[in-house]
Amino acid sequence: MAQPILHVTGLTMDFGGIRALNNIDLDVNEGEIVALIGPNGAGKTTFFNCVTGIYQPTKGEINVYNKHKGRQISLLGMKPNQVTQQGLARTFQNIRLFSQMTVLENVMIGRHCRTKSFIIGALLRDKRTLREEEEIIQKSHQILEKIGLTRYENEFAKNLPYGAQRRLEIARALATEPVLLLLDEPAAGMNPQETIELVSLIQEIAAEGQSILLIEHDMKLVMSLSERIFVMDYGKRIAEGTPEEIRHDPAVIKAYLGEEVDA
């Protein structure tokens, strides 16, 4: 299949005077792990926000490949929930869990976009609704098992250790059955042990064919996981290529200016 699952062209985003994204072209193909890197304030999170419908970009095209329809669908003007429906799911750089809900419930919320029952269903509790509810619980539980959070299942999300909260964000996003999983600095604030576990978790997920677009500052993680790296600075693309190419790219080295790119 030659069609990229995410196809972004000319994406530009202005905040007042600041141009946070400048004419970004980025494709992600099926089954690929792509890393999006760049110094602080480069516009990486803004890219995610535009793609997932949280910000309306100033200019540009965002398309996602819809398997059922067999064609590209434009995400422009869609609300975040519609984008999720189309198969993009994300995690947040600053953890945004539903802190007063249990871990299982957090994941169950992720199932929301793949289920239907509403007021009538809630009141009647008919067969279909009950079946759906059962399915939500089972699937959520399976995902927690996969992510390794089963023992926290009935804890409030806010009471989880930090690393587990980051993993829960991933679990919640996976529950939406995404075509493309967008991870915003999943290893931020983790200790080396947690980071190692995270890497193997992401590899496991990827092994099942999950396409991933990943923002990360931890170069070791980026180099070991990604098949392709996209580097940006001041909202512009400065390089794109395999980890090997990026490692030796003079523009990248210059942008990081002494920051350790070696790994």
Next chain:
Amino acid sequence: MDYFIELLFSGLTRGSIYALIALGYTMVYGIIGLINFAHGEIYMIGAFTAFIVATILSILGFPALAIIVLAGLAAVVWSASYGYTIEKIAYKPLRHAPRLSPLISAIGMSMFLQNYVLLAQTSDFLPFPQLISDFNFMEPVAHIVGSTDLVILVTTTVVMICLTILIKYTKIGKAMRATSQDRMMAMLVGINVNRIISVTFIIGSSLAAIGGMLIASHIGQINFYIGFIAGIKAFTAAVLGGIGSIPGAVLGSVVLGLTESFATGYVSSDYEDVFAFSLLVLILIFKPSGILGKADTQKV
């Protein structure tokens, strides 16, 4: 034409009173992002304090000017104290609570203060003494513009100028602006944020007290409930102008005052408050950032 000018002036007078109250809303909102629901009550307490002090002084036979100054002073001192205390009790412990908690607390505070005054004083309308006597030089235009209107306009203008100077040029004013832009940053550069918040409440409350005294002598009666309506209207004005913006609050107040004055003058006075509330609902729906406010995209 006379009628038009009369309405114009009455609108401006109203507007300037709203402005005095609206500034308190806007300043507090600018600094801690809270709709200080109890602000209208501060204004009401200012009016009551002025009423009590003015009555005592007039029984004691003080001259009119002394009464005005002393009653005004007392209103400012006590309102400011109330503002300061309320912040410490009802808002400060909630600095890090979810956004709605301080708002609910503020609503509670507003109910508490209303009933506190109701129980300690009275539920009746009290006749407020005519503090401002008619000026002779106003005689020829008295049927269009009253002397009280003139005093209100002049006082408000002076107060606004003082406030602008305070905020633009003094150290505390600069600290206030810094805090409202970025509280975290202000804290890092060594500004005592708690003190700035207190000062904001004190200034806002003082302005409301002046407003309370002026309007009470303008309308001629007060009761414990005046703060509620005035508060909502002033809040409307603040939102209309763009909440958080000080010139916005003044502009919004004038626009609201004029709208009300002309609408009641030319359309119908039965629906006076409906106009204000409808305006509030409409602005919030169609332009929640107001005339001078900036639309903010929440950072994610």
Next chain:
Amino acid sequence: MITFQELKRSFFISLWFVFLTFPIMVIRVDSIEKTVQWRWMNMLYVAVGAFILSLIFRYMMRRKEGQSADDDEETSTSDQHLIHRWLTVPRYRNIIYGVMLTLALVLPLVFSTYQTSIMTTALLYVVLGLGLNIVVGLAGLLDLGYVAFYAVGAYTYALLYHFFGMSFWIVLPLGGMLAAVFGILLGIPVLRLRGDYLAIVTLGFGEIIRLILENWGEFSQGPSGVSNIPRPSFFGIDMSLDTALIYIYYLMIAFVIFTIFIVNRLQNSRLGRAWVALREDEIACQAMGIDKMKTKLAAFSLGAFWAGIAGVIFAAKTTFISPRSFTFIESAIILSIVVLGGMGSIIGVIIGAMVLILLPEYLRFLSEYRMLAFGAILVCMMVFRPQGIIASVRRTYTYNKKETADGEGA
């Protein structure tokens, strides 16, 4: 225990309050008679009161801070209180419900009609509280104009009877639906707003409705209100006043049970989870695929529906309504019930309504201080116990381990 430092601090706070309350508490003037009344005793009360309260305030503050420090253990073993354990275990919960129901059913047999009538009022507030609880407690939308929907329901019955002679049972669902329609019409533009703006707009809306009812005389009979509204009928049987009141009481009981049943189902559904998630974090919620507007609108209009139904019952119960029954104060009372009881908690709201409506009725000397107390309650609850008397308990889900394995095998 209490150190000298503490006492000294409280002493100064007490002095401050003496100064603060001096003009309002101590002086009372009559500007016409030109007399001044000095009430020095009040000063003493304030001084002592402020002294004691400041000690309590700081003690509670410290306790709260201590609590949040070891929050982890607190909440993971959230059944620290006996009440909580009762509420989490379904069997205990059913026992509580059973006892409450029995008490409620025998009440009219034991007490006078007057008492029963007061109880009916309290139950009406339970329904209103549960309805507002959907909006505020579950979905986190602060609706300060809830009473407007209550008014819509009440006036629907009053006017449909007045103009078309329609009966209670026909209007009951109509009143609810009309209120829900108002909720949707208001909600569509307004629910986009940030939480605090939403609060103010709904407040404005509530006042607009009241002012229209007051001023549009031909339609609503203005400030004098609508009287002679018939009580609900029972298969056309004529009832004496006493019987009618007891009949309404039992209707109310049935209605409360119905409401609890519905709210409980909503709460434990896909929609209910979406509400709570929306309350917790709107952006994350949308990013998880929840349609923000649709979900909020559902909460808002369901809340309105309940207020509308309660309004119809209110009109039928009192047989007279006027705009004065639908002031902001009323919204504030309902909000106090929800906040005191515990946002999102059904039992909490029931207890909140009982405490706030019955207590002032029975402690007559307190009724003057009712609104003062409501205000204080809102502040104190927010400062010391934002989760309310009975914090809502998140449900734990059971699933079939074997079935999971089967699912994977298939």
